[in-house]
Amino acid sequence: MGGENLREHLSKKYGTSLEASQQARKTLTELGREVGFDFNFFDDMRIYNTRKAHQLLLWANQQNKQLPLTLTLWQAYFQQGKAIDEDDVLLELAHEVGLERAACQQILADDSWAKAVANTEQQWLQAGIHAVPTLIIEQKYLISGAQTSDILLEVIQRVSAETAA
Structure with a gap:
């Protein structure tokens, strides 16, 4: 079995x-339900390396298919528990959104796409982004990681007061 147990990963x-x-998980499930997305968390849920998925997403952007592929990846992972680090799974999902399988195989095998993803990741890390989600407000303020709505509201109010002054 690939990946790492999600709960153990978060604990570490x-x-x-x-x-x-x-x-x-309960909060995320409730929030997802409010916007029409059903999370299917389970005890042995795995977390996978998404580097290859990001290679496809980067290329899919050039094909105007990044958003559909993103949504399909989210559904595959969060609703169906698919191993989104496996080439066969990624190729199947890319095909579902209309991307050509042979082209996707080339992207997954091409080191230049892997390097492009690694370079993008490094740029974000150097900018101080180490968690998802990360919100950047007014190109000046960074909110990193999942936060409660109260914290987000407090930060937005503080930023609003500073920019109004």
């Missing part, structure tokens, strides 16, 4: 407790 990376993980 962020020190997230079992209770906090369960609460975060």
